[in-house]
Amino acid sequence: MVVSWGFPHHTQMASHRNRTPTFFSNGYAFAGATVLGILALWAFLSFLTPDSGSIYAGRKSAVVNGVEENQECPDGSQGFDRLHDPPEKNFYDDPKLSYTIDKPITNWDEKRRDWLEQHPSFIPGAATRILMVTGSQATPCRNPIGDHLLLRLFKNKVDYCRIHGYEIFYNNVLFQPVMFTFWAKVPTVRATMLAHPEAEWIWWVDSDAAITDMDFKLPLHRYKDHNLVVHGWLTLVEKSWTSVNAGVFLIRNCQWSMDFMDAWAKMGPQSPEYDYWGKTLHTTFSDKVTHEADDQSGLIYLILKEKQKWGNKIYVESEYYFEGYWLEIVGTLDNITDKYLGIEKQVPKLRRRHAEKVSESYAMAWEEHLKDAGFGRFSWRRPFITHFTGCQPCSGDHNQAYSGEVCGDSMHKALNFADNQVLRRYGFRHKDLLDTSSVVPLGFDFPA
Amino acid sequence: MVVSWGFPHHTQMASHRNRTPTFFSNGYAFAGATVLGILALWAFLSFLTPDSGSIYAGRKSAVVNGVEENQECPDGSQGFDRLHDPPEKNFYDDPKLSYTIDKPITNWDEKRRDWLEQHPSFIPGAATRILMVTGSQATPCRNPIGDHLLLRLFKNKVDYCRIHGYEIFYNNVLFQPVMFTFWAKVPTVRATMLAHPEAEWIWWVDSDAAITDMDFKLPLHRYKDHNLVVHGWLTLVEKSWTSVNAGVFLIRNCQWSMDFMDAWAKMGPQSPEYDYWGKTLHTTFSDKVTHEADDQSGLIYLILKEKQKWGNKIYVESEYYFEGYWLEIVGTLDNITDKYLGIEKQVPKLRRRHAEKVSESYAMAWEEHLKDAGFGRFSWRRPFITHFTGCQPCSGDHNQAYSGEVCGDSMHKALNFADNQVLRRYGFRHKDLLDTSSVVPLGFDFPA
Secondary structure, three states: OOOOOOOOOOHHHHHHHOOHHHHHHOOOOHHHHHHHHHHHHHHHHHOOOOOOOOOOOOOOOEEOOEEEEEEEOOHHOOOOOOOOOOOOOOOHHOOOOOOOOOOOOOOOHHHHHHHHOOOOOHHHHHHHEEEEEEEEEOOOOOOOOOHHHHHHHHHHHHHHHHOOEEEEEEEEEEEOOOOOHHHHHHHHHHHHHHHOOOOOOEEEEOOEEOOOOOOOOHHHHHHHOOOOEEEEEEOOOOOOOOEOOOEEEEEEEEEEHHHHHHHHHHOOOOOOOOHHHHHHHHHHOOOOOOOOOOHHHHHHHHHHOOOOOOHHEEEEOOOOOOOOHHHHHHHHHHHHHHHHHHHHOOHHHHOOOHHHHHHHHHHHHHHOOOOOOOOOOOOOOOOOEEEEOOOOOOOOOOOOOOOOHHHHHHHHHHHHHHHHHHHHHHHEOOOOOOOOOOOEEEEOOOOO | OOOOOOOOOOOOOHEEEEEHHHHHHOOOOOHHHHHHHHHHHHHHHHHHOOOOOOOOOOOOOOOOEEEEEOOOOOOOOOOOOOOOOOOOOOHHHOOOOOOOOOOOOOOOHHHHHHHHOHHHOOOOHHHHHEEEEOOOOOOOOOOOOOOHHHHHHHHHHHHHHHHHOEEEEEEEEOOOOOOOOHHOHHHHHHHHHHHHOOOEEEEEEOOOEEEEOOOOOOOHHHHHHOEEEEEEEEOOOOOOOEEEEEEEEEOOOOOOHHHHHHHHHHHOOOOOOHHHHHHHHHHHOOOOOOOOHHHHHHHHHHHHHHHOHHHHHHHEEEEOOOEEEEEHHHHHHHHHHHHHHHHHHHHHHOOOOHHHHHHHHHHHHHOOOOOOOOOOOOOOOOEEEEEEOOOOOOOOOOOOOOHHHHHHHHHHHHHHHHHHHHHHHOEEEEEOOOOOOOEEEEOOOOOO
16 A cells, blocks of 8 residues: 555645734744843853863763763763663553554653663753654655655654754554554654653644744744644634644643644544544634544544534744745745845844854854744744645645646745755855755855 | 766775675664763763752743743753854854855854853754755755655754754855766765855765664764765775775864865866766776766775875764665565564563653663674664665666666665654554554554
8 A cells, every 4th residue: 555644634735825814923022032142051051061171071982882071961962861760660661651643642751750760861951842843765766756855854853853863753554453544643742752751842743744944943932831733823714624734743741742632633534533523623613624534523523513622732933934835935045145144144144154063052143033924924034834735746646726837836836945045054055946956165254 | 957866886886795794783872871871971960950850840931032031941952052152253253254165164163162151052062963965956856756755854864853852053055066977976065065054064965875873873983083074995915996985974074075075076077177076086996887976886996096185084984874775674674573573572671662752761761672683784783874776766867777667666665664663653564564654553462
């Protein structure tokens, strides 16, 4: 069976057209907080590394598993104690606990907390630790250039995660054989939560979504009272199965999420309630054509119809491109490129070459110059995530409203737009966003 | 132009056949050192996290760049200060310093040291910090399943890096337009060193190499007096251009390496000396058919002919599969699987479920049961890296000694063999190493 999962639904296209009103900027400011952040971090770090007098200050070494370890930080992994799993029992030792979606988990918050207390080296940073999860089918794509696009889309996500210190897991098997296509992410995210108790957030990003602002970071402070973040806008008046996009979501690694995924999965093809939900969702959403329960309609149903139970803990983000429709974005990339170059020409600090590892400090410096850029549609800020909704890169069964060629060119353009943000830390750039093969060296102080 | 780079040379096949004598085990022991390592690490980590009484012990937060940061460890990136690049000048501010291969760099050790002192949060762990670099061509593969294989091979490397806390950079553009195919890695590694002064080692791994022992770590202690590590065996009697493999190497981020890459690159297609080196290498290596200078012959020439200048700092590893020939490895995977399962059935501790993050502690526990396994050829230890030399997954121009189908099946088998080591931390496994699509849930206490 050729599985083609994680791709959005072509009829979403229509919905994106209606988004205009909610995509205006709400322009919040950053500068003050960043200064505070620097000072606080600096204080902590000077304490972390008391002696910075030599390259390998205070370094002791020992041979561990055949490898010379820096005892302070094995392999530079900065304090995680990967070498120690205490013998005391934890949730992994419970025979009843299962990674599969069909067996509910209870007291997960307590179990996760106990694990963290048992593994204290993972506590610092745990509150904001993000693990990105993505994936695609196990078999080659039907679209001849499908796998090439998936390779580039994966590289793009790995670049973003490396720059910000996030980890990423790519899954290309079905953890529940019947939950194919867009349902496959649910058992994947579920199992990933159990495998990664050190992560607070699991960030599912469809394989056909590209990160097109390598600087932007999820505003986690907004979501501190919520457990699930999705992109869209909800009007209680007219119910549309495309008012939220289920292809990119941020979900907290907690009991609420386990329960939510159980409720969500009950609507899936492996469930005895599948047909019931197909009918229910069809009648609930006037614009839903099929009678098959899909993950996105199910998600919106739970937000709207079970608001008390679920909706209140779900944050529907609409103020920036948490994910954005490619057809509305790709045409703006040239103008955005010019805008950013114009600012760089004015501000020497933004042109300063630097190590990839400190890219975030330049992202902060950029913010004060992006105050008027806005967010999302009609803004000239780089779109955070460009989602190739309807292009179906792997199957090639793209929406008939546009050609596969337009999809392919747009993906390459968006990926090269993103790649230029990465490559400049390696001294190069694509001159032409449609010419994937060639790069030119960046002159010193480019683009002065 | 369709670029097909980073792939080894089909005539290497022959050479692998001759490797037998040097591939026997030298079985060194680990246990003592690991205990030492645990204690030392534990001591440091308890100090790092004084209060482990709650999940987010002593956590303060601030909004930085729109994101709630844990001031102790932004985004859980464990102490790296990504948010601070001091205004004081460093090597990046030198207009004469270039990322391109044609402009030599001087005093790199001093420049790197100064950068680290300017960025002390990157000092802990710097001495053993590894960055893996790999890549493939910018355009789709000619082989219809080529990009699908590259996607799986990249996922395999990302899995390994996530488990061990290494970072990975995938490059799919040419940093020197004339240095195509196997020469492309030289300018890529060179630029990566400048972009990552925090990394001590750059580990180039060809796109057609799969990591098939997710537990094994490079024995860096062996290489402490060397700057470049390659796989092979050298006999000064008979010179063969395949006595070393240039598709996987570990190179120290230091001035020696910069000078070495300059000397190496002088033999490349962009160099006025290209033809001279083509002739010289052809006459030097009796088994080299072509008159074109290739990276591997050039590397071996520098090791042998310029021993004083380069050879003494190059470690030719032959005691484990630093990279191994797939044709000699793939047939042994079933037996190795059985051997490991047999041991797990005897040792409950090895069956214990655990977080992916502490996988290394189980790798250590495994070592005492692998003392008799040996390393490399004729051993039953999992091969560290299986290199699909001659299969040319992207171009499909495989060695005529075997079929493309054998190459493809062998790659899937090796990748599923590796994937099973990853998937078990997510609760699943491939029952059949040739069935990529389906996995089954692992029973509790598998394989008891």
